[in-house]
Amino acid sequence: MSRTRVSFFGLSFDPLNAKDAASAMAARGSQLKPLVYVATVNVERMLRRDRKPELRGLHKNAWLNLCDSRILATLARYSGLTLPAASRADIVERLFIQYIKRDDRVLVIGGSATLASAMRERFNLNDLRWFDAPHNLSADPKARAQCVDFIRNNPAPFVFLALGSPQQELIAHEAMMAGGSVGVAICCGTALKSIAGSTKPSNGFARLHRLIFAPVRRWATH
Numbered sequence: 001m002s003r004t005r006v007s008f009f010g011l012s013f014d015p016l017n018a019k020d021a022a023s024a025m026a027a028r029g030s031q032l033k034p035l036v037y038v039a040t041v042n043v044e045r046m047l048r049r050d051r052k053p054e055l056r057g058l059h060k061n062a063w064l065n066l067c068d069s070r071i072l073a074t075l076a077r078y079s080g081l082t083l084p085a086a087s088r089a090d091i092v093e094r095l096f097i098q099y100i101k102r103d104d105r106v107l108v109i110g111g112s113a114t115l116a117s118a119m120r121e122r123f124n125l126n127d128l129r130w131f132d133a134p135h136n137l138s139a140d141p142k143a144r145a146q147c148v149d150f151i152r153n154n155p156a157p158f159v160f161l162a163l164g165s166p167q168q169e170l171i172a173h174e175a176m177m178a179g180g181s182v183g184v185a186i187c188c189g190t191a192l193k194s195i196a197g198s199t200k201p202s203n204g205f206a207r208l209h210r211l212i213f214a215p216v217r218r219w220a221t222h
Helices: 018-030 043-051 053-060 070-078 088-099 113-123 141-153 167-178 191-195 204-213 217-221
Strands: 006-008 011-013 036-041 064-067 105-110 127-131 158-162 184-187
Touching: 006 070, 011 053, 011 064, 018 036, 018 064, 018 088, 018 184, 036 043, 036 053, 036 167, 043 070, 053 167, 064 070, 088 113, 088 184, 088 191, 105 113, 105 141, 105 167, 113 127, 113 191, 127 141, 141 167, 158 167, 158 191, 167 184
Parallel strands: 036 064, 036 184, 105 127, 105 158, 158 184
Antiparallel strands: 006 011
């Protein structure tokens, strides 16, 4: 997919809204090409990225790196940039409603058996495969390797990583680099819970306060 990224706060974004992002992901996933992954960025992840520079490559190497924050989108607009907000929950819901067919294989890593069952029931899915991810994923490469093996051994157009950040980005990146896997891995955090109706929206104003007042000196250069 040919596109021009937008640089904001030292990170390159793909300026797609939820509708266009879901369409691009569906087109890529249906081809069962070598695995790529989609990352999303909100204020909290921006702050984490600056505290832990080693995580920056996880977003740089994403096939799509999307803005999952109306706050960041607003700040970008005041900076003269066009950076649409693309909510993870909106993207995921569009994928399930508009693009994923009942007999498509869908992988879910993380969450719970109850969540997987709810997703099967709501979207009438016949081949949703859930993997109960091990603990300590951030620090344990062997635990992440189990997730990578699950992705490789169950070829699917869509892989939903419901693990939180940076665990989900680490697994997506390692699965892509290991080779042998196909489809699109979506780092979706709590989005599956959200569309199942069990998660409240996050407090955007608290995140805005942290963005403005956090002592991230590096941002002063941008």
